[in-house]
Amino acid sequence: MTDSQTAAPQTATVPAPAPASDREPLLRVTGLTRHFPVTKGLFKRQVGAVRAVDGIDFSVNAGETLGVVGESGCGKSTMGRLVTRLDEPTGGKIEFEGADITHLGVGAMRPYRRDIQMIFQDPYSSLNPRHTIGTIVGAPFRLQKVATEHGVKKAVQDLLELCGLSPEHYNRYPHEFSGGQRQRIGIARALALKPKMIIADEPVSALDVSIQAQVVNLLDDLQQELGLTYLIIAHDLSVVRHVSDRVAVMYLGKVVEIAERDSLYASPMHPYTNALMSAVPVPDPRRKERRERILLTGDVPSPLNPPSGCRFRTRCWKAQDICASQEPPLTAAKAGHQVACHFPENSATE
Amino acid sequence: GGHKGGTTGDSAGAKGAAGFNAAVDKVVNASDKKGGTLNLWSSTDVDSLDPGRAYYASVWNFERFYARTLLAFDGKPGKDGLKLVPDLASAQPEISADGKTYTFKLKSGLKYEDGSVITSKDIKYGIERVFAQDVISGGPTYLINELDQGQGYKGPYTDTDPNKLGLKSVATPDDSTIVFTLAKPNSDFPYLLAMGSASPVPQKLDTGAKYGDKPVSSGPYKFKSVDPGKGYELVRNENWDPASDPFRKALPDSVKLTITTNADDMDSRLLAGTADLDWGQTGLSQAAQAKVLQDKALKDNTDDAYNGFIRYVSIVPKVAPFDNIHCRNAVLYAADTTALQTARGGSVAGSLFGSMLPPNILGSDDYDPYGLTKGKPNLDKAKDELKQCGKPDGFKTTVAVRGNKAKEVNSAVALQTALKAINIDVTVDQYDGKLISSVIGAPDVVHSKNYGLIVMGWGADYPTGSGYLQPLVDGRFITSNGNNNFSEINDPAINGLFDQAAAEKDPAKAADLYKQVNHKVVDGAYYLPIVADKALNYRNPRLTNVYITDAFGEVDFQALGVSDGK
Amino acid sequence: MTTPTETTGPAAGAEPEANSAAAVAKKIEGRSPGRIAWDRLKRDKVALAGGAVVILLILAAIFAPVLTALFGHPVDQPHPDQINPDLGLPKGSFGGINSDFLLGVDPTFGRDVFSRILYGARISLLVAFLAATVSVLIGVVMGIMAGYFGGWVDSVISRVMDVLLAFPQLLFSIALVSVMPNSLLGLNDTGVRVLVLVVVIGFFGWPYIGRIVRGQALSLREREFVDAARSLGAGKAHILFRELLPNLVAPILVYATLIIPTNILNEAALSFLGAGVRPPTPSWGQMLSDAVAIYQSDPTYMVVPGLAIFITVLAFNLFGDGLRDALDPKGN
Amino acid sequence: MLVYVFRRLVNVVFMLLVVAAVTFGIFFMVPKLTGSDPALLYVGKIADKAAVEGIRHKMGLDKSIIEQFWLFLKGIFVGRDFNAGVDVTHCSAPCLGYSFKTEREVWPLLLDRVGVDFSLAVGASILWVVLGTGTGVVSALRRGTLLDRITMTGALAGVSLPMYFTGLVALAVFANNLGWFPNNYTDFADDPLLWFEGLVLPWITLAFLFAATYARLSRATLLDVLGEDYIRTARAKGLAEPVVIGKHAMRSTLTPILTIFGMDLGGLLGGAVLTEKTFNLRGLGYEAVTSIASSDLPVIMGVTLFAAFFIIMANLLVDMLYAVVDPRVRLG
Amino acid sequence: MSINDKPFLSVRDLKVHFPTDDGLVKSVNGLSFDLEKGKTLGIVGESGSGKSVTSLSIMGLHRAGGKRGAPQISGEIWLDGEDLVAAGPDRVRKLRGQKMAMIFQDPLTAMHPYYTVGAQIVEGYRAHHPGVSKREARKRAIEMLDRVGIPQPDKRVDNYPHEFSGGMRQRAMIAMALVNDPSLLIADEPTTALDVTVQAQILDLIRDLQKEFGSAVIIITHDLGVVAELADDILVMYGGKPVERGPAATLFESPEHPYTWGLLGSMPRLDRELQDRLTPVKGTPPSLINVPSGCAFHPRCPYAELTGGRSTTEVPVLAEAAPQHHAACHLPIAERHRIFADEIAPRL
């Protein structure tokens, strides 16, 4: 399906200043964009672009967990794929440990792949059904030609144990495992090369509640044990709160708010963050009457033709004229709390 | 190559009732009753209705309805049909003493279907067309050989002569006289003038390559419709004068030739009486044949006549080890002629035959030094010959055969099987049947492909010994393509005999010379004759005046009538 | 989007099925996907019967010389004594079937039909298998490239497939076969014919499998395990042949078994139209084609090769259908 | 939509060009490669050098292949003259070539022949669509019953039988033995009743083959569709079962069938070689086979292009119909 | 639930078993509950616990008996005084869409792609109102679309499902379900495929509509948050069986069954202090072919030993633990309350 609307003229985006930080972050992303061209006709004329990721900046420090939340289609996965270089950015810059990896080719990227690993959303499609667990978890060693002390098999079995699986599973096929177990296999694979950073795109959203917790705990434990840095993408605000040190909120290809976890959950500044939080159903029947909820109207606009100025203005109850004409930059409203809004809430300046 | 001709019978012109082979030498149901429609059917289309371009015997036979020639085969059964009678010509030609000049006078009052007069210039023009082989291709080219005489004439279409009559060897002093001047005497020349390619064509109505779509009639019938691939209809030509015609009866009011793709359907129509005759005269299909042979009443309506073809295997002396006559002899002795005959469809489809001059041609006899008509191989003799050839353990060779002719492929396979008995290992190579002239007709190709054996068949284009044999055995007829002398026989003695015969005016004496040629060829072991071809054809009992003429080896179409007037 | 090999259900109900599968797996140690399919196939008696016939046929073709020596006569040996010389038809009813000639003799020559059917099977099966190999090889490589790389590679390959599918195949094949020389690359006439048949049938067959593989590859490349491999630094070759190909084995296998009967029919059709191997080398289509002229007087000669084709094709189809059901439980 | 149609038509022209170029290349190059000379095919027995040259010139064979191809293409639009001195053979637009073998223009010849294929294809396709999808649907609805098993076995047999064999048996039994039908074709214009009678057997034979495929396909598709969520929704709305099946399920079932129907029909219109040969029908296929046998290149070329045109147009039509049936498909 | 009257919907000992190649799948194995008009029942449970099968059984949407893939259904389903299990398929069909209606999880696949949204609503309306003209039915469809909050309903009525956004599709599904004013509405995971913001909209809509129509609603989900928003009563299913049933408030306040504890413990919650660690349920859900003996939950239950082996041998029955609050657990009530108070509540 293509959207027949044509793209509106682009408005210049004002890049947010990089977050103040004394040490060099492990990962730094500046002005990252990814536009998917929409083509038409015999000659594949480009008639527009899906602005999946449209100029975002953030950084992740070693040892911390950055959570990314946002509604479906806001560009979270695309951002994740860009950072892991599974996709080619249209613009911006990705630095890992100070090195620019934005446009590295397959070969040049290979060494970095040891340090940046991924955990995938769907435990069913992320494991090749035709490979045994041994092959799957051993693949990183073979692909990266990493020597193992006691052979690949031993290494794989150690990894399986680390992730709470039985080493006997070595010769089994993925279809013999439950979703939670499969997710553990995926995690074992990601850990094989002792990466510095792990990017997880919705690592638990496909799992049952009872299993979700097992995996969340495992991720926690591993971080503790191995000193990992996480970039965790999720749409479930409660899960993100649970796992993250800092949280970024995305809307239509932009980061609208990024802050320390507690600051964000205690006093969200962007109206969108606010609405998002209030929409989360709470398992407490008594609260349902008391709670005043911010009900957003309508759907997320098309990324093919995002609204001018502030992208959220079409659904924002606080929107004023300026919101349509001027895009609010991501600015630090208070320490460790940046927001891109002309009229932020819970703000001292208001 | 060639058309067909021939039969066994010796009685002439006798009238007879229906019966098996009744039409072979007698007229079945003689009658003068006019009217009705003659329904001819065919499972193959005509090659061309343009008399200059046709080469099918059946078309030559059919042309007698609409294309008259200076001389024509008489309308008589059997051998009597071989005689040439004046048709457009008022009399037999005047031949000069040196045998090189033929002068014809035309009958008066001859007209085309449009009423215009047929002149000697039209005949010349018709002959000239054949010279334009790039336009009028496909027909016999004997006249070019005889009449070009080094002029390099390229036909009327590129002729610079204002009247387009630039061929020098033919003169038309007036509209009713035509004079042919030959380079050397040729007693067969009249036969060439009896071919459709020597029929008159009115220059203003000539449409070149497309003339076959509407040939202008000079005969008793003219075309009402021409629908290639479907059918053709002839109706009476009112401008034809029966008085001017020596033999044509023109009985039916119209003649329809229907082309079907369905040979079975045609056969069942024949047997059911809704079709009159197989125009192709190639014989009933195997299924119908079985049915007819087992039913006396049906069989009485059939003829199994020679059609003038001999089926044979050429043995090529230019390809080792056939350069040694003993190796050739070995093949002849080892051949299982019964198996070969069966491969062609059994006794109905042909008789075993020992030599290379078909029975309908003067000079033919029962010469059979290798005992081929006995029907059994003589393996001892064959092995002995092999030894004399110095190949006691046999050898390898290749037989070339047209891939699209099932009977020929079967023959090759039968030969292959038979020769295995004396350790001759034969590879059957099927070439594309369309490419005769550039494969087996090209001696270079034959040599390079090591074709020691070539399966073919031949029928005379005109019924004389030279008409049949000369292309096959005269060394001077060897060409670099389109060659028919596959064995590349170039024996001065044989060549000389042909020249002698050409100069000989007495047909009987000429026939004796051809007999000698035939024997020489057989003795040289250049050919393994398989059968003298026959075809079992059905005739509708309602047909009148049915007889087979040796001129074409077919029922003479123009004589036919229908008894019920329908 | 699913691959036929996976045992998972639709996304929402996926978990329980995997669990039951896991539960089953606990009883039967480490069943590979292939093993599971085999277990399923074993239960399909009809498919097994088809498979058995296929194996028998292959054995019969391989051991044709032995079998003809035991129960028949040399394949090219004529038996004029079995033929009515006037008609060229087998003596006796039913195409001359008797205790000596189990399936009768052919008209004209009186060759043993039993032997000729067996030798015909050799040509049929050889052409069918080789052509299937050609189709599968080209189809898989093209399909997988089109599907995985997408973009202009896909456009070009897809367009080529479109054009090929738009060709009147049969006509084209006959025409092509008819212009081929008799010997080529040191092959004899039969060899050349077989080669040409294989190339022509195989070449026109590949777009079908190409499309299937392309579709599969297209959906497979969206699977996260491909990204997983890439995120480990895998190159294109690794992804194509190590990650994607194993997942394509099932559809390829099924398609290969189902294209073989099609090829047999194609070979027979070409032979029927006179573009197959040439006599005296026997082939089923050629026998049928010969039979056309005389089917009214010798119906047996038509029925025998007709049934041979039918049984062979049916057996392959039965087996192929069963294989598909076994490999893709949702297919049925 | 209009833009789409235009684009597709451009595409059609492109595809036809490719098909033409390939056919042209092969048939005009192969004789050269194999060392045979097409001009030789048109002269008499003994080829006079000059005459061969003349023919070569007239047919344009002395020009480069590119130029020949260009002349061929031009001929399609503006007609073409073949010159040999004074003798000019004109072939009027659309000139698909000129057969020197039969001295006929190819285009009228094809138009003449296509009637047979049209009669054959239309009649047979009506039969097979009704029969095939009908039994397929019934089988799917009665899935697992004896009826289902019998029809599906029948269908499998149907796809496994070579049609020329079925055709021959049908001819032997119904035309020759029982005499119910004639075994020849009559033009509709000549006698509609005979036309119909003559086509009954070919229709049934052809339809049987296709119906088998359609039955299998429609059964499988319907079973798939019945598993769709929206069918459950339709039931949940309390619609009567006939409405659920007849309206909701059938519409989705028929769409994929439409696709292969287009392909099949297109293929048949361009010549049903085997049917025509079996039943002795003079259609395009027969014409092609005979012209192949006589190396009548222009006719082969013409039939191939003509047939490709039908296939491609049928596909275009199907795609457009698809867009009408399925609102999700957007043209443009 | 009123005691005097027969409840509007009453399910009694429902069993739904699927015979398959691998064995008998006991998807629902002895389920009973009641539901009054105007009330909402939430059914929660892990994937595969039999929630959807239950709802399809009520709607009579399983394959008819005898056919392949058809389940064996036993027990009783009383809807407004009529036993649906015993009733003929024709009767059930008449009730379907009229008296009871259903909303499915994925509205895109649940709507026919080839028909307009309007046509699909009209069809459902006319199926049960045979006399109604097309024009009137269309008016009704527009009215329904308007009711569920679709802007410009008179235009949107002619759109195809794929032209709607996810939230709108679900609204249209709801409009389709409610077009005949059904007294029972079953919503099977109506918001799982949606974003939180849209989910909130839909939940609001369902709640408003229920108030308006006063129908009985069953909402099926695995999200405890969602049931808490909507349900009056909650039923927790595990392995095809109910393990706990009670009013929403009590169930969340003092859950009785260790499985429910597990569910609550494994959810991170926005409304509470941040826990250090979640307390997941160990192990994996049970196979429905080889259901663990005794209490199906025992292999995963941390307190199984406390039952003195009963949990492995004896199937626990749903017993009243508090007024209207039932649980199927071998642990003595007091023990359960102690464990909950000591070990579970602090971690939530």
Ligand SMILES: Nc1ncnc2c1ncn2[C@@H]1O[C@H](COP(=O)(O)OP(=O)(O)OP(=O)(O)O)[C@@H](O)[C@H]1O
């Ligand atoms: N390959 C692609 N080509 C074109 N558009 C794309 C492509 N991949 C993603 N998009 C579009 O980019 C936007 C962002 O997609 P993305 O998958 O990053 O969203 P997301 O935030 O991960 O959503 P979800 O929560 O649904 O996973 C969407 O509108 C999507 O349709």
Ligand SMILES: Nc1ncnc2c1ncn2[C@@H]1O[C@H](COP(=O)(O)OP(=O)(O)OP(=O)(O)O)[C@@H](O)[C@H]1O
């Ligand atoms: N037609 C069927 N044949 C066999 N087993 C079935 C069938 N339908 C459902 N099942 C099984 O019944 C069990 C319960 O399925 P159900 O769909 O009710 O689960 P659920 O609780 O709705 O799960 P989810 O949350 O994933 O929707 C599952 O194990 C499923 O595999």
Ligand SMILES: [Mg+2]
């Ligand atoms: Mg995503």
Ligand SMILES: [Mg+2]
């Ligand atoms: Mg469910």
